[in-house]
Every structure is written in C-alpha cells, then in structure tokens.
Amino acid sequence: MLQIIHFVSLTYLLIASDVVQCKPDYLFNEDAGGWLKLHVIPATWEEAFLRCHYEGAVLASPVSKELAKAIYTLISPLDSEDRIFLGTHDLYSKGHFTSVEGVPLSDLETGEGSIRPGFPNGDCLTMSVRGSANMYTSSCQDPLPFVCYRKLDNQTLNECGTFDNEYQHQRYTGSCYKVHKKVQTWTRAYGICASEGGHLVILNDAEEARVVMDMFPGQPVGETWDRFHVGLRAWTEDRVWTTINGERFEDVFNKWNDDQPNNLGNNQDRATFVREGALDDVDADFKAMFVCEKSPTSLQYEDVPNQVQENLLDHIPAWNNLNQN
The missing domain is CATH 3.10.100.10 (Mannose-Binding Protein A, subunit A)
Known part of the structure; x- marks a missing residue:
C-alpha cells in the first residue's frame, strides 16, 4: 500500500510541475546489486571520496566479481591509458590497504598479488581502464576519474526523489x-x-x-x-x-x-x-x-522494479552476505 502511495505521489508531482524529469545519474546494475556512476572530471582521492559520500554512495572498489565487471564496463569509454581511483587506501595505517567499506585488500576481487607499484609510497589504489585486473599504488593528490557505487538495500526513494529523508x-x-x-x-x-x-x-x-x-x-x-x-x-x-x-x-x-x-x-x-x-x-x-x-522530479538514481529488488534481497544469498559486511 505504501509503495502505491509513493508511486502516485511521485506521478502527481511530475504531472503537476511543468518540469521534464531528468535522466538519473546513477544507473542500476542488477549483477552488481546496486547503482554506479562514472565521474569523468578528475578529482583528488579525498575529493572523490567526499563526492560519492554526499551523493549517498561510496567510492567504488572491486569487492565482488560482479562489481569489478560492472566497473570495467562503465569505464571502458575512457582513454585506454587512463586510470581511475578506487575506494581502497592505506591512509589509516601504512601498508594496510582497505576499501572505504572496510574490506581488506586480500578480500577484494583482484587480491594482493595484483598490486603494482605506480607511485613510490602511494597511499591510494587505482585501476587501469585497459581491463587489467591489476591495481596500482598512486598519489592521492593527482586528480583522476572515479566511480561511485551504492548497493541496493530496503530503502526506497521518497517523495523528493532521493534516499535522503532530510529533504x-x-x-x-x-x-x-x-x-x-x-x-x-x-x-x-x-x-x-x-x-x-x-x-x-x-x-x-x-x-x-x-x-x-x-x-x-x-x-x-x-x-x-x-x-x-x-x-x-x-x-x-x-x-x-x-x-x-x-x-x-x-x-x-x-x-x-x-x-x-x-x-x-x-x-x-x-x-x-x-x-x-x-x-x-x-x-x-x-x-x-x-x-x-x-526538485522532486530530479532523480539521481534509476528506479528499480519491485520484483528485481525483492529477488536481489531475498534470493541471492551471496549478494546478501556481501551487503552484511
């Protein structure tokens, strides 16, 4: 019943306002179990981290095969020599690389054996656009493109077209x-x-x-x-x-x-x-x-069919385990 009310209210707002609904920035990837957005304008690692944070997401890391594949696909239009920042760093303790979600390097899809030295004493990891599974140590201050990721959960878009209920x-x-x-x-x-x-x-x-x-x-x-x-x-x-x-x-x-x-x-x-x-x-x-x-008609995140959301949350144990980390 609440979902019906939510749909009706959003539909009314869209019709009542003379505003064209904008295409969402975050596109849903069912295999990755969430939304992704490529930021092509380079930023430092900290700027990228905060940008994702304010968008309601995290700076993406390859925490699963499915997410790694989704990241590679998303960044493929970039120049083949480019790299992107990952949300993996050792800023808390030198040599102890973890993703921003707290996943240690050894549990990432690429694993410890794939790190290559790219910048002496680099504290932030990057990934090559060429599709290599390798990650590179890099300076956190050199601006690079990046990908933000938001995993699917039980939250739904509110009447303001956002997950942020402070709006x-x-x-x-x-x-x-x-x-x-x-x-x-x-x-x-x-x-x-x-x-x-x-x-x-x-x-x-x-x-x-x-x-x-x-x-x-x-x-x-x-x-x-x-x-x-x-x-x-x-x-x-x-x-x-x-x-x-x-x-x-x-x-x-x-x-x-x-x-x-x-x-x-x-x-x-x-x-x-x-x-x-x-x-x-x-x-x-x-x-x-x-x-x-x-504007309530300006949506950051692509809408997800209810059936898809229910299937992901209830019928994919491996994906659920990942979300509990």
Whole structure:
C-alpha cells in the first residue's frame, strides 16, 4: 500500500510541475546489486571520496566479481591509458590497504598479488581502464576519474526523489529542502548541494523567503547560525547580482538587510539570507549554514522494479552476505 502511495505521489508531482524529469545519474546494475556512476572530471582521492559520500554512495572498489565487471564496463569509454581511483587506501595505517567499506585488500576481487607499484609510497589504489585486473599504488593528490557505487538495500526513494529523508517537500513552493547546520563556505555549500542532486536555495519570491525563514533553528547561536547561504552571486566590478541559475536579481526575492549590500573589504560577492528575512553580502571565505533545494522530479538514481529488488534481497544469498559486511 505504501509503495502505491509513493508511486502516485511521485506521478502527481511530475504531472503537476511543468518540469521534464531528468535522466538519473546513477544507473542500476542488477549483477552488481546496486547503482554506479562514472565521474569523468578528475578529482583528488579525498575529493572523490567526499563526492560519492554526499551523493549517498561510496567510492567504488572491486569487492565482488560482479562489481569489478560492472566497473570495467562503465569505464571502458575512457582513454585506454587512463586510470581511475578506487575506494581502497592505506591512509589509516601504512601498508594496510582497505576499501572505504572496510574490506581488506586480500578480500577484494583482484587480491594482493595484483598490486603494482605506480607511485613510490602511494597511499591510494587505482585501476587501469585497459581491463587489467591489476591495481596500482598512486598519489592521492593527482586528480583522476572515479566511480561511485551504492548497493541496493530496503530503502526506497521518497517523495523528493532521493534516499535522503532530510529533504522535506514543501507544498507551498513545490520544492524539497534540506537544512545543513554544519557551517561551510559558500563554494563548499554549493558543491554539497550539487552532489546531493539539488542546488543552493534560490528565493524566488517573498512566499519562498517566508518558508525558508521557518527553517532557522529555534535559538540563534552566533553569527553563522543567524543566516543561510543562498544561490546568489555578484559578477565583475559592476556587482551584477544573478541567481546561480542565471535569473536576474530583479526577478527574484531581492530585499536587502539594512545598509546592505556594503561590499565590505571589496570582496563580498556572495549572498546570505539572515534570520530577519533579508539578504546580506559576504565574502567567499565566510562560513554559514545553508539550505539545499531540490526538485522532486530530479532523480539521481534509476528506479528499480519491485520484483528485481525483492529477488536481489531475498534470493541471492551471496549478494546478501556481501551487503552484511
């Protein structure tokens, strides 16, 4: 019954909004028992790890034959000389390589015998695109492509089109929102929202501003807890403000706080939304809470038929054992 309600609510949201449903980034692989996404834009190992984490996945390692095959297939379009980062490292203890899920190197599909020295004292493992079973020690700082993986479990997509239940749908605006109370710079907040399948909140009008005002914690705790980063930025010395989606400042909520914007220090080109219900400009290094906004029709993960999910969870013992590790 709940699955029927979930389907109907998502269908209604799709029809009610004049938005085309985006193709999911994560495609389901039945043999691998989960979703995979290839990131072709290179990143350092730590950046790759965090990108996967914020997307609700992990930096992939060949923890099974099926997953190893799925990774090889996914990366095959890359240049044959390329390598990708794996989620396997010895950053916790030199020489003790484990995957980010805690699987030791000896239990990975390629095994210890397949490691090749690629970088002296390299702490992160990479895999060749050429389909070799070998893994290579590499510098964690040299940017490389990577693959994120999310294994199938009993969770289902919520009405916001995500597994993240901190996203809450607001019927007044039609969008979903998530409050991040851990303060970040504007740039970092932008990246986190993008990784979660959303964007920094854009206050389209006074009604949406009132909705977001209600998201502030009950009691203010210092400067950074009195404001949210929002999706507004100033460009060039003329300080032309636009939203991160390119809308003109005049066409969205544009009420500034008293004596703002003042461009203090000549470098305040980002915007925040203060508790009092107005905007204030800040610099790129200023840290604050932030709100991510997401369309319920924007799906990161490909939908999985119920029968496939039930078969994987109930009738593949080996796969279930892997998920219990």
